[in-house]
Amino acid sequence: MNAPDYRPTVFLPKTDFPMKAGLPEREPQILAKWQAADLYAQLREARAGRPKFIFHDGPPYANGDMHIGHALNHILKDAVVRTQTLMGKDAPYIPGWDCHGLPIEWKVEEAYRAKKQNKDDVPAVEFRAECRAYAQHWVNVQRDQLKRLGISANWEKPYLTMDFQAEATIVSELLKFAESGQLYRGAKPVMWSPVEKTALADAEVEYHDITSTQIDVAFEITEAPNAPELVGAHAVIWTTTPWTTPVNQGIAYGPEVTYQLCRTQDGHRILIAAPLVEAVSARIGSALTVEQDVAASALAGAVVRHPMHQLGDFFARPRPFLPGDFVTTDAGTGLVHMAPDHGEDDFALCKAHGINPVFAVEGDGRYRADWLWLGGESKNVINPTLNAPDGPICNDLRAAGALLSAEPFAHSYPHSWRSKKKVIFRCTPQWFVPMDQGEHTLRQKAVAAIAATQFTPDKGRNRIGAMVEGRPDWVLSRQRAWGVPITLFVDRKSGDYLVDKTINEKIIARFREQGVDAWTPEFAAELLGDKVDQYEQITDILDVWFDSGCTHAFVLESGRWPEMQWPADLYLEGSDQHRGWFQSSLLESCGTRGRAPYNAILTHGFTMDASGRKMSKSEGNTVNPLDVMKTYGADILRLWALSVDFTEDHRIGDEILKGVADHYRKLRNTFRYLLGALEGWSEEERLPVDQMPALERWVMHRLSVISDELKAAAVAYDFNRYTSLITDFVQNDLSAFAMDVRKDSLYCDAPTAPARRAWRTVLDLTFHALTRWLAPVMVFTAEEVWGTRHPDSGSVHLLEWPEIDADWQDAVLDKQFMLARKLREEVYLKLEELRRAKTVGSFLEASVTITTTHADRIAALAGIDLAELLLVADVSLTHADTESLTVEKADLAKCARCWRHLPDVKPETELCGRCDAVVNG
RNA sequence: GGGCCGGUAGCUCAGGGGUUAGAGCACACGCUUGAUAAGCGUGGGGUCGAAGGUUCAAAUCCUUCUCGGCCCA
Missing domain, CATH: 3.90.740.10 (Valyl/Leucyl/Isoleucyl-tRNA synthetase, editing domain)
Structure with missing residues (x-):
């Protein structure tokens, strides 16, 4: 006789949340919503008055498309800012670009060559205007590409080193060096073309x-x-x-x-x-x-x-x-x-x-x-x-x-x-900043500043320290056109440069209005009057590293971004910047302010191809982040960046991305299950903590422990640990254990049953925890998940760290469950034999008999329903003189609704007592 | 050539003198068909880059080599 079909009476998970992500199509839609709602401004408002976390973005060079290094770098920056925001800090993110310098100059020249035009025939003002336009073009391109990555930043008001205000700041910083006597004109051998002079x-x-x-x-x-x-x-x-x-x-x-x-x-x-x-x-x-x-x-x-x-x-x-x-x-x-x-x-x-x-x-x-x-x-x-x-x-x-x-x-x-x-x-004359001048030398200040800075990983201290101790004087000058001029006048007789505060202020003021084009012979005449012939106007420009060394002054200190403060809590760049931006910023700030502009430095390694080799266009082994986003989506790229050990060199490739996509699917499916399981949830259903069964209390214990561990990982910028903590929790504790065990209650108990309410309460807590914890990682998916359940309560990214009570932690309970899960493993080992022998199919058909000499274990497991936890028909655990574990097919009838094999199944309905009550009572 | 750093399963990572080196994924086999292009279980898979050394004991400490990376020359 066929059992009645009880499927319609079972409370299966129900949700519209799709299993298939379709990130390449979905992400831009979410992005558009954020933009329309000005999420970044909302965040500033939501965190106003909170303790600040000042991250200062290092400026990428405004030339060319985003590459995998940019992507990794910005994902890490975004993860730092987002985790700090999640933890309640006010963490603004002002993105920036490095806009002056030779590579851009070169590209513009290249265009001239293509047109058979000579750079020297073009007026300098015109040439610089073209450089400016070229840089602006790439700023716009990269800005769109970084936005697409889901980076949460003030994209409306980034900083550009070619802004007139920035150029004025750079001049002002240079003149601080001049006024304090920290510049000298020396010589240095450079590559020189006698033909082009x-x-x-x-x-x-x-x-x-x-x-x-x-x-x-x-x-x-x-x-x-x-x-x-x-x-x-x-x-x-x-x-x-x-x-x-x-x-x-x-x-x-x-x-x-x-x-x-x-x-x-x-x-x-x-x-x-x-x-x-x-x-x-x-x-x-x-x-x-x-x-x-x-x-x-x-x-x-x-x-x-x-x-x-x-x-x-x-x-x-x-x-x-x-x-x-x-x-x-x-x-x-x-x-x-x-x-x-x-x-x-x-x-x-x-x-x-x-x-x-x-x-x-x-x-x-x-x-x-x-x-x-x-x-x-x-x-x-x-x-x-x-x-x-x-x-x-x-x-x-x-x-x-x-x-x-x-x-x-x-x-x-x-x-x-x-x-x-x-x-x-x-050898040609060049301008230098001396490293070893005076009583308290720049080198000494820089070395002291390094000692006072926190490095992640700590080996970075070593690296920059060795460089600063051994480096020669800083050469500031370049004989170029596209950059900030060295705004000095040198006395033709004495060779000394002019130090005149009034004149310097006029220079800075003019640069604010006109930018680098202000530095003309006419302006020199205006400043110096009839003494103009007494002085040589320097026409060298500044090394772009000096520009970048001044970004802290422009972005943190100038007041143009009132949400920022000096110094920064964190600078975050690739390890190559020990010689670059970390050092130029350090030297500039030590020379003008006596300390580093940052409290901490975080460095990441380089992204290699799948076999650990450096990527290069000529080798054809590059991975383009734009392609990855088109194929997999930004969330996959983000999950990748936050799963690898970024402090070292790390790899990317098809196999790796497929693995990341698998991890993503697991997380997505867990969210889908949570959404389905919580369908129809209302607050009245919530059960107080003191009425929770042991398994629920254990999951809450785990949530609380993991919450602490995640916070520690976020504070230490240990994102690979952060993501693996979450995936391990989801995989081991939730999916393979608690969710599996509680399917019976969720599907078959009456909606009003305390057991089911308890589990749904914990699922609700878990949902809130996971969506927020993963929000800094899978920014789009977290929003999609959150919006599916709470369509009218704003962005998930505005939320703070989930409220999880430290009191939920229960060491005794944890030991109990460790023991139970160990037992589960041992039993499953035996059950697998039964299954291979085709004696049972589902473990629900099996009956387990255990004897043990360890009375303490029996005592420890008292009060835990082992049959429920092991998903078997019944478990007998007794004290005896020998250790034994036997499994057999249970001699019990199967309930047609919950499929458990139980003693109280009525033959006429094929329902167990519980199910009968739910269906007929 | 110099400075700094790294090499643990097919992949991403734990472990940093002390049983038989772990996890997740992937793979194979099986169960389930009520998370279903999903879920669960079991299993195979490692001379811990190589060789020497220290030690009762080395993936772990030391030396050399090798491969790879960043920065310099």
């Missing part, structure tokens, strides 16, 4: 294979306090740029290198590195006899003289041996000739020993007219004939008896991207 950036240089002249040059040793026998011998240097020999000022040796004194066939004694004796012998065409080893330490304090010393003055000065870590024995002689004007290593080593550049080569690449050797030579230094074996340099050296070899040499050499001509390193 301009400095070049690294990005403007390309390498080509060319043939140069390599020469070996002998310098006579005149003093050697640690090895007197060397006096009269010759130290041999090797170079592929003969034109630098007229500017030589010393010789570098490797402190770890062993040298040898060798005798040539014609009886000269020369000093070279031991591993290079053969190579040198071949080059100079003479057998070499090693006379003695010379330790590097013997060279300390030794001195040579220049082959052209007879010219006097500069050339007559002694040239010291200097220890240089960069000296290798890969090629050459193991002794490196030092021309501080023309090499970075040379410059740094000589500077450390008080030897300064001499500026012998001018902008057009020719030796200056008064230079004693080759002054007035018409060829510039990159001219091959000047450097050739039969050219003037080699000829003079040969005549002086110093040229041991001169041959062609093929190598890769930097060229100008624009003119394709060779470039040189050349």
Whole structure:
């Protein structure tokens, strides 16, 4: 006989909330609602007067589409701001962009080239206007893309470093350095194109294979306090740029290198590195006899003289041996000739020993007219004939008896991207901020500020600390057009820059009105009056790192965003910013305010491809966040970013995203079940805590414990822990256990039954907790879920941390359930055998008999309905002399409505007592 | 080449001297067909990047190597 169909009498979950998310279509609709309601403004209002959490957004460069690094970075920022907001803080988010600088300048130039136009023919004002328009275009593009990610920020009023107000702030900050005497004009070797007569950036240089002249040059040793026998011998240097020999000022040796004194066939004694004796012998065409080893330490304090010393003055000065870590024995002689004007290593080593550049080569690449050797030579230094074996340099050296070899040499050499001509390193005047000036130096202040800053992860402290301790003075100047000018006037006679507060205020005021275009000769004349000819108006612009170093002043302090405060609680960027923004902000703020502009720094690693390799367009292994959003949705990308260990490098790829999408589905389905299970809920149904059965109290205990753990994770910015706490709770405690156990009550108990009301009360608490906890992660889905149940109560994002009582925590109860769940596992192991033997299908058909020697366990489980918890027909747990666990098919009738196998099933209705009462009573 | 950092199941992550290294997902098999393009259960899967060393005992501490990353040269 067929059982009656009781399905219509069962209270199954009911909801319109779709299982399939359709995020790519749904998310933009939710976004539009937020925008229409101005959710960001609502948030500010909702949190007004609350303790503030000041996050300061680092400005991405306004160039190109959002890439995966931007996406990760902004999702993390958003998660910080949203979790802080959830915890009740007033956490404003002012997004910003870095708008000046070479890459933009370059793009605009590129457009000129395409039109066969020359940048130099375009008025500077016009050129800058185009740069400004270009930057604004990408700001708009990136802003839309970041909005689509669900980032909650003040998109109506972002900060741009090219705003006139920002440009005025940057000038004002620069002048603070000037007024406090923290600027000086020094020199530094830069890539220089003698053809274009301009400095070049690294990005403007390309390498080509060319043939140069390599020469070996002998310098006579005149003093050697640690090895007197060397006096009269010759130290041999090797170079592929003969034109630098007229500017030589010393010789570098490797402190770890062993040298040898060798005798040539014609009886000269020369000093070279031991591993290079053969190579040198071949080059100079003479057998070499090693006379003695010379330790590097013997060279300390030794001195040579220049082959052209007879010219006097500069050339007559002694040239010291200097220890240089960069000296290798890969090629050459193991002794490196030092021309501080023309090499970075040379410059740094000589500077450390008080030897300064001499500026012998001018902008057009020719030796200056008064230079004693080759002054007035018409060829510039990159001219091959000047450097050739039969050219003037080699000829003079040969005549002086110093040229041991001169041959062609093929190598890769930097060229100008624009003119394709060779470039040189050349010292040029630059503006610096000194790191070690005064009693309380900038370096000391910065080091102290680092010690006072909180780092997440803490290793960041190490990294920036090592950099700050070792870094050279800060070079502020660039010889460029698109940027904030260094607004200084230099006295042509004294070389000092003008410090005049009144003038400086006028400069700042003018910049507020006109921005960087204010810095014209006309303005200089207006400021200086008849003294204008006495001063040189500086036309260099500021390194964009200085711009970004000033964002704290503009955004936190200027009052343009009244919701902000100085200093920031947090800066959050990729670990590359230890050298970048973290440091520029630190130095700028220490120089002007004596402390860092932030209390804490959070860094993230880089996103690699699926196999852990760096993404690059040429490798074709990039993952485009815009595509991910189109395919999966922003919430998937967010869940990904907040699931990985972002403090290290981490990966993204198809398999990973599919895994994230699976996690998402689990969470979504749980919400769907909650919504269905809570259908028709009304507040009258709520049951007081003291009437809750044990399982309900245990779930509340778990909610309370997890609430604490989640808060701790959010405060520590440990989002990967935050999300896994939630998914583990949903998967293990709810889905696989409590929800499974309580299906019977939810589906079959009478709606008024206290047991069912208790469970629905807990489901309601769980719903409120989960929607809010997940709101900072799955921003769109949380809103969709919330709106499905509470369509008229505003955004989920306005809500605060769920009210969960610490009193719900119950260690005894937790132990009890740990034991019960352990037992459940053991029983299921046995039941699976029964099932494989086809004795039972559903575990509801099984009967469990347990004996144990542990009376304490029986006592601990007293008051818990084990049959209910294990979803079996019945459980007998008794004390005995042996441990045993047997399972068998229960000899009980099945209730046709609740499917449980029970003793009180009436054959005529096939209903158990409970179900009979619900259906017929 | 230098500074800093990392490598635990197919994937995302726990564990940071002490039983047989864990979780979730994925996979396989099964149950259910009343969360159903869902839910539940069981299972297989790891020389903890490699090699040395310290120790009674190493995924864990040390050294070297290797692979990868960021920043510099």
